[in-house]
Amino acid sequence: AASAQAQQPAEAAGKWMASTCQGCTSWCPVQVKVVDGRAVHLRGNPLAKANHGKICPRPHLALQQVYDPDRVRQPMKRTNPEKGRGKDPGFVPISWDEAMDMLADRIMELRNDGEPEKFALFRGRYTYLRDILYSAVPKIIGSPNNISHSAICAEAEKFGPYYVEGLWDYRDYDLEHTRYVLCWGADPVSSNRQVPHAINFWGNMRDNATVAVVDPRLSATAAKADEWLPVIPGEDGALAVAMAHVILAEGAWNKTFVGDFVDGENRFVPGQTVDEPQPSVAAEGAERTEGIVAGDAPTSRTSASVFNEIHTHGVVQWWNLELKDRTPEWAAERTGIPAEQIRRVALGFAAAGSRAISWLSPGASMQARGGYSAMATHALNGLVGSIDAKGGVVAKVKDPTGSVPDMAPYQDELAASHSKYDKIDQRGTLAFPSLNGGKSGGGVVTNAAADGMLAKSPNEIKVAIAYWSNFGFSTSGSYRWEQALSELPFFVHLTTNASEMSMFADLVLPAAHQLFEKWGYIKGKQNLHSYVSLNQRVIDPLWDVKQDETEVPFMLAEKLAERGFDNLYRYYTEGFADPETGAAPTNGEEFTEYALKMLTRGCWDSTHEDYGKYGDRLEGWEDFKEKGVWNSHRYEYGKRVDNFATQTGKVEFYSETLKTALRGHAERHDTTVDGVLEATNYVGRGELAFVPHFEPALRHGDEVEYPFVFFEHRSRLNREGRSANCTWYQAHKNVDPGDENWSDVLKMNPIDADALGLDDGDMVRITSTTGTITAQLKRWEGLRPGTVAKCYGQGHWAYGRVAAANFAEHVPLGGNNNEILYPEFERLSGSTARHGGPSRVKVERV
Ligand code: MGD
Ligand code: MGD
Ligand code: MO
Incomplete structure (x- = not known):
């Protein structure tokens, strides 16, 4: 009743207008209540089948972002040539026209000197108009960067689902029909990628x-779970293979x-290998194994011990190479999780049959050796047959959006x-295979x-543009970006706030x-529905702002054309037209609208070939x-079975797909797969490279x-790295278990705190091999002794007056985890390994 009352003034007047929240990658369709041109309230878009009218707390915070008094109001030019943290940039306001002249001059200089590759474009968050800026500008100027x-x-x-089922994507989950959810570092009621849907369904679930929940921290989801498995950070792989063993x-x-085995007798006996009457693919060095068809044992196999594998590939090899010795007792020592709990959870999960979800998140994969943990946790879905099944783990549904026109004709x-x-x-160097989509150097x-x-x-x-990103804050070992940016001759940041x-x-x-x-527009999925949702200009822009992905590149194109290089301008004006009138854009706003209409046409134009094919x-x-x-339309189960985008078309426990990718990378560098594993910090060798295994x-x-293993998590209120200048963020920070309002706390088990004589509220210095930050100590039982944890999101020394303790003096509020996180990588995917406890720390009272 109280909340209904609170809503009344907003309901009384104004209009609900649709847009999209990009505070996290749930990307929810929302509606904004606009009263007299002011955005005053938010709710879920009731027409959206994905989040079905629900939202989480974060869209509300966006109100404080758009009306943030610390926003950048007009273009600013640096006057202090010396760059560095703590150095006053001496910003002075200039016009857009002057700013774009400066940028265009710098780009022309690179082109005239024949070195356009010295231009770079950095992107953080984006809409699907991104390619207009992110692809076209570098490509047409002449940069790979x-x-x-x-x-x-x-x-x-x-990486996990790709090398198991050929899906380089996030998954969707059938929460309505599931009977068991096993979360690996996932905290779906507060983060991950379908937050409002999960919050809404969790009660029924x-x-x-x-x-x-497998998480070193008592997360919001763990606090409501039947089982909490407080794994020692970075040991998820051991736990997952032990569950597979069970x-x-x-x-x-x-x-x-x-x-099953032909005679139905289970030959998976702990400690023993299973005879492999089927030809070992590895031994033959075969590239493809499509000859092995569902339930179709090669004729030479008469032995009763033959395992007739149906929709998966390599279960016996997986057992023999890795699983046979991975008993729960073995895993208990590594992971800190009791053997009987491992057994109970594994069997409970399996008893749910195909209505079981093994939900992998960055927590269990963005680890230095997390590539194989990602595979192992996802492969559990294969063992219970929940991939592409009712109550299980599914994928997106096709949508009718298009892509930007070819740029090649506009490249000189x-x-x-x-x-x-x-x-x-x-990417693609020996130490960075980055095997996105199976290709050496395929990913960033x-x-x-x-x-x-x-x-x-x-x-x-020499010249770089960054938009909607803040790598000086958001990257492990962020001091390296501070150095790199200090040395960069000309840098443009396209941003709402003066961030790091x-x-x-x-x-x-x-x-x-x-x-x-x-x-x-964005594309997303939740609740077995994929969707296309518009970002809309629902209020008149505050200040002299421009749209990053369309208006700014259009202005740049005009400026380059004035300087005799009109390729980008021709690409934008010839390649994009209003699909209804055929008109070519004459300014940035028209360009924005025509591009958006063009790319989303299949959703709304009945003459489009894909109109109505996949949904509304x-x-x-x-x-x-x-x-x-x-x-x-709603996802249809079972269509991908035997047609997975792996090499065998099956769910691969022995990943032929990864084998080809690793061999391809090894050949490129004149080495062996073992050589690649060594260069990428993995310890497994030989055929272990091709199966999910413990690392x-x-x-x-x-x-x-450094006696403590440091690990971290995100906040329910994090809009990625962009919430900290909102007072509502600071005032409600204790919605995260263990956290405190208006503070940044280091959570430590009371056993350790007692040993160090530390009390709640003590200021502590947290030091790793890469840096030192300070925070307030919080005694908390929600993590095991020997580990300490801190939420990510605080520690801004820029951004605004709320985010920083002293914005003018560049004094951070709390500490940025990225200053103490070693810049470690999961190299097979190119990822930054923020999880798994890559840094040990010491903790001292300040
Ligand atoms: P943000 O940190 O959200 O994005 O990292 P980034 O891609 O760097 O910063 C975006 C910046 O864009 C803001 O700082 C601001 O300068 C600007 N901005 C804010 N709103 C807008 C807007 O509406 N438009 C435009 N044009 N600019 C805007 C995100 C990245 O961070 C991600 S996705 C993850 S998952 C990681 N999370 C994470 C973590 O959990 N822990 C640690 N330690 N590091 C992390 N870094 C990663
Ligand atoms: P993380 O926050 O990186 O990923 O999706 P999430 O699933 O939220 O995962 C952190 C979890 O892993 C924490 O619960 C942490 O305690 C746990 N963890 C840390 N170390 C380990 C470990 O060694 N093992 C295990 N098992 N767990 C560990 C990320 C996704 O979330 C992304 S990429 C984005 S960009 C969105 N950002 C975002 C946000 O900023 N705020 C909120 N509220 N939701 C978000 N959703 C999206
Ligand atoms: Mo992310």
């Missing part, structure tokens, strides 16, 4: 399903999905050749770009806020804007000098 934030986000997570040894796997010779140079992020290595810039390898970067990266900029350009002031039939562009969301946690810092 468009570097996204994906590898500081969650690429190691995608508590009735219908068992929830087990499921096989106890005969609990899904026989209709995986198959210089651009065509130089845009193929090696990238600054080291975001955090290595700083090292590349510092080493000027493979080339120097802005402090190194020559130009700070004010960006429209994604939820209220900007046009765009919206009645024209105005209807789409009004409704704000296009919903797909010990990797940590930096001597155990005696």
Whole structure:
């Protein structure tokens, strides 16, 4: 009743207008209540089948972002040529026209000197209009260097499902029908990628399903779970293979999905290998094994011990190579989880049959050796047959959006050749296979770009633009970005706030806020529905802001054309047109609208070939804007079975797909797969490379000098790294278990705190091999002795007056975890390993 009352003033007047919240990667369709041109309230878009009208707390915080008095209000130019943390940039306001002239001059200089590869574009969060800026600008100028934030986000997570079921993507989960949810570092009621849907369904799930949470921290989800498994950070792989061991040894796997021994006798006996009458693919060195078809044993196999594998590939090899010795007792020692709990959870999970979810998050994969943990945790879904099944783990549904026109015709010779140079992020080098999609160097290595810039390898970067990103804050070992940005001759930051990266900029350009002031569209999935949701300009923009992905590049194109290089301008004006009138854009706003209409046409234009094919039939562009969301049909289970995008088409426990990828990378560098494993810090050798296997946690810092394993988590209120200047964030920080309002706490088990004589509220210095930060101590039982944890999000020394303790003097509020996190990588995917406890720390009273 109280909340209904609170809503009344907003209900009384104004209009609900649709947009999209990009505070996290749930990317929820929302509605904004606009009263007299002011955004005053938010709710879920009731037409959206994914979040079905629900939201989490974070869209509300966006109000404080858009009306933040510390926003950048007009373009700013640096006057102090000296760059560095703590150095006053001496920003002075200039016009957009002057700013774009400066940028265009710098780009022309690179082109005239024949070195356009020295330009870089850094991207953080984005809408799907991104390619207009992120791809077209570097490609048409002639640079290979468009570097996204994906590898500081969650690429190691995608690595698991890709090398098990051929899916380089996040999964969707059938929460409505599931009977068991096993979360690996996932905290779905407060984070991950379907937060409002999970919050809304979790109550029912508590009735219908068992929830087990593997997390070194008592997360919000763990606090409500049936089982909490407080794993020692970085030891998830050991736990996952032990669960797989139990499921096989106890005969609990899904026989209709995986198959069985011909005579039905279980030969998965702990400590013993199973005879492999089937030809060992590895021994033959075969590239493909499509000859092995569902339930179709080769004729030479008459032995009763033959395992007739159905929809999976290599279960016997997995057992023989890895699982046979991975008993719960073995895992208990490594993981800190009692053997009987491992057994109970594994068997409970398997008993749910295909209605079971093994939910992998960055927590259990963005670890130095997390590639194989990602595979192991996801492979559990294969053992119980829950991949592509009712109550299990599913994928997105196709949508009718398009892509930007081909840029090649607009690349001159210089651009065509130089845009193929090696990238600054080291992808594809021996130590950074970054095997996105099976290809050596197929994915980004975001955090290595700083090292590349510092080493000027493979080339120097002289001019860079970063938009909607803050790598000076958001990357492990963030001091390397501070150095790299200090040495960068010309840097442009396109941002709402003067954040850490802005402090190194020559130009700070004010960006429209994604939820209220900007046009765009996003694609997402929750609740078995995929969707296309519009970002709309629902209020008049505050200040002199421009839209990062469309208006700014259009202005740049005009400026380059004035200087005799009109390729980008021609690409934008010839390649993009209003699909309804055919009109070419004459300014940035028209360009924005036409591009958006073009790319989303299949959602709303009945003449489009894909109209209505995959879901909603919206009645024209105005209807789409009004409704704000296009919903797909509901996911249909079982269509991908035997047609997975792996080499065998099966769920691969023995990953032929990874084998090919690793061999490809090894050949490129004249080495062996073992050579690749060595260069990427993995300890497994031989055929272990091709199966999900245990790898010990990797940590930096001597155990005696740095006695605690440091790990971290995100906040329910984090809008990625962008919440800290909101007072509502600070005032409600204690929604995260163990945290305190208006503070940044280091959580420590009372046993350890007693040993160190530390009390609640003591200021402590946390030191790793890479840096020192300070925080307030919080005694808390929600983590095991020997570990300490802190939420990510505080520690801003820039951004604004709420985020920083002293914005003018660059004094941080609390500490940024990234200053003490060693810049470690999960190299097979190119990811930054923020999890798994990569840094040991010491804790001292200040
Ligand atoms: P943010 O830190 O959210 O993004 O890291 P980044 O991609 O760097 O910063 C975005 C910046 O864009 C803001 O600082 C501000 O300068 C600007 N900005 C804010 N709002 C807008 C807007 O509406 N438009 C535009 N144009 N600019 C805006 C995110 C990355 O961080 C991700 S995805 C993950 S998953 C990681 N999370 C994480 C963590 O959990 N722990 C640690 N230690 N590090 C992490 N880093 C990663
Ligand atoms: P993380 O926050 O990186 O990923 O998806 P999440 O699933 O939220 O995972 C951290 C969890 O892993 C924490 O609960 C932490 O305690 C645990 N953890 C730490 N170390 C270990 C370990 O060694 N083993 C295990 N098992 N767990 C460990 C990330 C996703 O979330 C992304 S990429 C983005 S960009 C979105 N950001 C975002 C946000 O900023 N705020 C909120 N509220 N939700 C978000 N959702 C999205
Ligand atoms: Mo992310």
